[in-house]
Amino acid sequence: xxxxxxxxxxxxxxxxxxxxxxxxxxxxxxxxxxxxxxxxxxxxxxxxxxxxxxxxxxxxxxxxxxxxxxxxxxxxxxxxxxxxxxxxxxxxxxxxxxxxxxxxxxxxxxxxxx
Amino acid sequence: xxxxxxxxxxxxxxxxxxxxxxxxxxxxxxxxxxxxxxxxxxxxxxxxxxxxxxxxxxxxxxxxxxxxxxxxxxxxxxxxxxxxxxxxxxxxxxxxxxxxxxxxxxxxxxxx
Numbered sequence: 001x002x003x004x005x006x007x008x009x010x011x012x013x014x015x016x017x018x019x020x021x022x023x024x025x026x027x028x029x030x031x032x033x034x035x036x037x038x039x040x041x042x043x044x045x046x047x048x049x050x051x052x053x054x055x056x057x058x059x060x061x062x063x064x065x066x067x068x069x070x071x072x073x074x075x076x077x078x079x080x081x082x083x084x085x086x087x088x089x090x091x092x093x094x095x096x097x098x099x100x101x102x103x104x105x106x107x108x109x110x111x112x113x114x
Numbered sequence: 115x116x117x118x119x120x121x122x123x124x125x126x127x128x129x130x131x132x133x134x135x136x137x138x139x140x141x142x143x144x145x146x147x148x149x150x151x152x153x154x155x156x157x158x159x160x161x162x163x164x165x166x167x168x169x170x171x172x173x174x175x176x177x178x179x180x181x182x183x184x185x186x187x188x189x190x191x192x193x194x195x196x197x198x199x200x201x202x203x204x205x206x207x208x209x210x211x212x213x214x215x216x217x218x219x220x221x222x223x224x225x226x
Contacts, residue, residue, distance in 0.1 A: 004156070033213050043157070043202065043216035056213050090156050101206075103214070105149075105156025 002026065004093050004106035012112045018079040021109045025072050025093030031055070032074040033103065034066060037088040046089075049074055078111075086113045117141075118205055118217035126223040130192050135201055135220045137186045143205035146179055146186045147214070151200040193224045 005024045013019050025032050033056075034046040045058040049068035066076040072093075078085055088110050092103040118139045127133055137146070145164045149157035161170050163179035163186060170177045174197075176189040186203055203217040 035216075042218050043204075045213045045215075048213050058213075092156070102159055102162070103147075105158070107155050 004091055004104055006089075006091050006106040006109050008109060009107065010110050010112075012114060013081050014114050015081055015083060017081050018077065019081060019111060020075055020077045021089055021091075021111075023074045023076075023091030023093075023106060025074070025091075026095070026104055029093035029095055029104070030072050031094035032068060032072065033092045033094065034074070034076050035090045035092065036060070037090055037108070038086075043090070046076065081113045083113050086111060118203055118215055120201075120203060120217040120220045122220060123218065124221050124223075126225060127193060128225050129194060133190050133193060133222070135188045135190075135222070137188075137203035137217050139184050139205060141205070141207065141215075142183050143207050143215075144183070145206045146183070147204045147206070148177055148186070148188055149202040149204060151202060152198075157200075157202055190222075193222075195224045195226050198222060198224050 007022045023032055031050045033048040035043050036046055037043045046060055046064055047054055047066050048056040052068045063079045068074045088108040090105050090108045092105045095102045118137055121136045145162055147162045148160045150160055151157040161172055161177045163170055163177055166181045166183045168179045174191045178187050190197055201220045204214040206214055
């Protein structure tokens with residue numbers, strides 16, 4: 001069974017640009033969550049999508065947005081990039097619900113903003 | 115904002131030694147998970163603990179959830195080089211809109 005795939009794996013952008021990252025969850029998983037990982041702040045939750053609807057949202061500015069398609073694939077977009085947006089962006093697909101929930105992470109997209 | 119503090123932040127020990135990593139919070143969590151992350155990869159779930167006082171074992175790894183469900187520990191016996199990685203605890207809460215609150219991480223290096 002294929003794992004979570006994320007594209008691209010590496011990305012270099014300049015300040016002010018926008019970027020779109022893609023995530024394909026494990027087949028059959030309908031929930032996708034996005035996280036930002038930086039050395040200073042660690043892993044922080046961005047948002048979660050389930051059946052094309054945003055179910056939860058973390059404390060990030062409106063420049064960070066996402067969506068989910070009918071095939072459960074998800075994209076996240078960051079507009080007007082800032083230097084501080086440089087990070088590893090991780091996507092996780094979820095099996096189960098509640099306390100039996102398990103998240104499976106992809107390898108991440110490493111974004112560098114110059 | 116709920117915080118999960120892990121200690122130590124960095125740990126480097128010789129192969130064969132034992133170690134314990136701690137995950138502490140002032141908040142109560144409905145469940146707590148431990149992950150290991152290796153360079154270039156996403157975190158991999160090791161275990162989920164749910165009940166206060168619960169102990170789970172995964173080969174040489176022993177996980178414990180605090181009685182009050184505010185803290186957890188991970189003990190590794192006879193550490194091996196393959197245990198090297200970033201260990202993250204993550205708590206799930208019934209409050210707020212955070213999916214999971216991740217700890218600050220412990221970077222473990224096992225020296226052969």
